[in-house]
Amino acid sequence: MEYLIHILIITGIYIILTLSLNLIVGFTGLAALGHIAFACIAAYTSSLLALNLGISPWIGLLLGAILAAFLGMVIGLPSLRLKGDYLALATFGLGIIVYSIAKNWVSLTRGPMGLPGIPPFSLLGYEISSVWSYLILVLTFVLITYLAIRNITNSPFGRILKGIREDEIATLAMGKDVNKYKLIVFVVGAFFAGIAGSLYAHYIAFIDPSSFTVMESITVLLMVVFGGMGSLKGSIVGASILVVFPELLRFLGMPSSIAAPLRQMIYGLLLIILMVWRPQGLLGRFKFK
Amino acid sequence: MAVLQVQNLVKEFDGIKAVDGIAFGVEKNSICALVGPNGSGKTTVFNLISGYLKPQRGKIFFNGKEITSLSPHKIAKLGIGRTFQNIRLFPQISVLDNVMFGFKYERGDKFFSALFQTRRMKQEEKDNLLKAEGILKFVGLIDKKKELAGNLSHGQRKLLELARILALEPELFLLDEPFAGLFPETKRTMLDLIRKLKERGKTILFIEHDMNLVMSLAEKVIVLNYGKKIAEGEPEEVRNNKEVLNAYLGKK
Numbered sequence: 301m302e303y304l305i306h307i308l309i310i311t312g313i314y315i316i317l318t319l320s321l322n323l324i325v326g327f328t329g330l331a332a333l334g335h336i337a338f339a340c341i342a343a344y345t346s347s348l349l350a351l352n353l354g355i356s357p358w359i360g361l362l363l364g365a366i367l368a369a370f371l372g373m374v375i376g377l378p379s380l381r382l383k384g385d386y387l388a389l390a391t392f393g394l395g396i397i398v399y400s401i402a403k404n405w406v407s408l409t410r411g412p413m414g415l416p417g418i419p420p421f422s423l424l425g426y427e428i429s430s431v432w433s434y435l436i437l438v439l440t441f442v443l444i445t446y447l448a449i450r451n452i453t454n455s456p457f458g459r460i461l462k463g464i465r466e467d468e469i470a471t472l473a474m475g476k477d478v479n480k481y482k483l484i485v486f487v488v489g490a491f492f493a494g495i496a497g498s499l500y501a502h503y504i505a506f507i508d509p510s511s512f513t514v515m516e517s518i519t520v521l522l523m524v525v526f527g528g529m530g531s532l533k534g535s536i537v538g539a540s541i542l543v544v545f546p547e548l549l550r551f552l553g554m555p556s557s558i559a560a561p562l563r564q565m566i567y568g569l570l571l572i573i574l575m576v577w578r579p580q581g582l583l584g585r586f587k588f589k
Numbered sequence: 590m591a592v593l594q595v596q597n598l599v600k601e602f603d604g605i606k607a608v609d610g611i612a613f614g615v616e617k618n619s620i621c622a623l624v625g626p627n628g629s630g631k632t633t634v635f636n637l638i639s640g641y642l643k644p645q646r647g648k649i650f651f652n653g654k655e656i657t658s659l660s661p662h663k664i665a666k667l668g669i670g671r672t673f674q675n676i677r678l679f680p681q682i683s684v685l686d687n688v689m690f691g692f693k694y695e696r697g698d699k700f701f702s703a704l705f706q707t708r709r710m711k712q713e714e715k716d717n718l719l720k721a722e723g724i725l726k727f728v729g730l731i732d733k734k735k736e737l738a739g740n741l742s743h744g745q746r747k748l749l750e751l752a753r754i755l756a757l758e759p760e761l762f763l764l765d766e767p768f769a770g771l772f773p774e775t776k777r778t779m780l781d782l783i784r785k786l787k788e789r790g791k792t793i794l795f796i797e798h799d800m801n802l803v804m805s806l807a808e809k810v811i812v813l814n815y816g817k818k819i820a821e822g823e824p825e826e827v828r829n830n831k832e833v834l835n836a837y838l839g840k841k
Binding site for chain 1: 639641660661662663665666670671673677678679680681682686689690691692693694697698699700702703704705706710713714753754757
């Protein structure tokens with residue numbers, strides 16, 4: 301049972317990541333390949349604050365998300381001049397930079413040795429350390445993220461985002477300041493990715509750079525595309541399937557040396573099948589041009 | 590008074606002068622045509638006026654205010670709406686939402702209005718929805734409001750592009766070949782629409798190749814050739830201009 305709850309918690313964290321990336325990639329059409337970098341920054345921020353300065357994880361969560369949002373703005377600024385593939389490469393580069401910093405700034409992050417013993421959240425004197433209570437915490441944040449991104453996209457503001465995805469030049473011709481909207485989207489997406497990062501760190505109680513590789517960013521992107529670009533329910537479904545499905549492989553009784561690469565291969569295969577048969581994703585309506 | 594005043598505009602691409610010292614004015618509440626052979630610089634002039642290109646030299650004034658090199662969204666907000674030669678709609682968004690796009694919002698299009706779904710945003714959205722339906726009735730696309738814009742026919746897309754800038758409520762309309770590829774019937778609809786815009790006090794500058802249409806619609810014609818203005822005046826006088834005949838028919 302605990303194992304099942306654990307899977308649900310991990311799924312919830314991935315849903316937050318997927319929803320926030322969907323805002324950037326699916327709704328606004330900006331090719332971003334470094335999403336996990338935002339989670340990484342926030343995870344290290346709140347962990348280090350808690351470990352070194354004894355700051356409450358709640359404050360760490362907020363500060364981490366704000367720092368991630370700031371990084372989102374930093375990456376958003378040059379991205380205003382880049383389009384399509386170039387933006388994808390630039391954000392990919394960001395992912396690598398953040399990963400390398402986490403790995404090599406040993407005096408701060410302890411590098412590959414990682415940070416053990418990250419304290420859990422506590423509420424009114426009670427530690428949120430049982431899986432049940434943590435599940436409730438994660439689900440609360442999933443709900444907040446879902447509502448926030450639903451509201452953002454379901455509005456005149458959201459319509460402008462879709463316009464940027466469809467035709468940037470026409471959006472300008474309608475008097476909309478495209479750059480401003482892109483920047484906001486990066487900041488908001490990074491903020492929620494940051495929350496996911498901190499939730500992960502305080503749950504597992506140990507982080508090291510290997511949790512934040514570029515491959516993780518690609519996995520989250522996969523979840524967005526799999527569920528459907530521009531579909532919030534799609535993101536929930538996409539993240540759930542791609543987290544739960546590989547776990548099922550455990551019950552086939554394969555040694556982990558086979559199961560891990562098999563997981564990657566199945567991801568790849570699923571994506572190929574999906575792109576051929578349903579390019580808009582499971583629940584999406586938007587197709588690539 | 591001239592709504593639009595263009596002075597000595599120069600735009601070079603890699604040493605080739607696409608626009609070479611063009612100057613003209615467009616009077617308030619008039620219909621003015623910009624004509625010329627392919628590659629004569631008409632669309633470049635449009636792109637310069639609407640801010641998509643920046644001129645090397647020259648100035649552009651809109652209602653007496655200089656707008657040279659302002660960014661496109663600022664120029665659109667000031668009141669210059671444009672359509673595109675190769676139609677730029679939002680294909681995977683509904684026809685109605687395409688029109689909704691053009692409206693200027695007081696606060697409704699702000700991030701926090703969206704995040705907290707403010708009552709004000711909802712009210713503005715409701716008001717604009719009614720206005721958008723009115724515009725779709727005006728151009729005759731109300732039956733298609735729920736369709737995706739990408740599923741419309743060429744003629745309907747041209748009308749929708751016009752509908753979309755109507756929502757922007759510009760004072761000056763820049764229409765880049767509004768009649769290109771239209772069915773005779775749709776052509777008449779478009780013609781009527783443009784005339785109605787003038788009745789509503791708007792100013793129109795359009796690019797067109799079909800001389801019959803230009804003659805029947807325009808009050809003033811500006812002729813470009815190789816990036817230079819070779820004639821300007823009333824349709825009749827331009828039609829008999831020797832240089833214009835040379836440009837269009839070749840020298841005898």
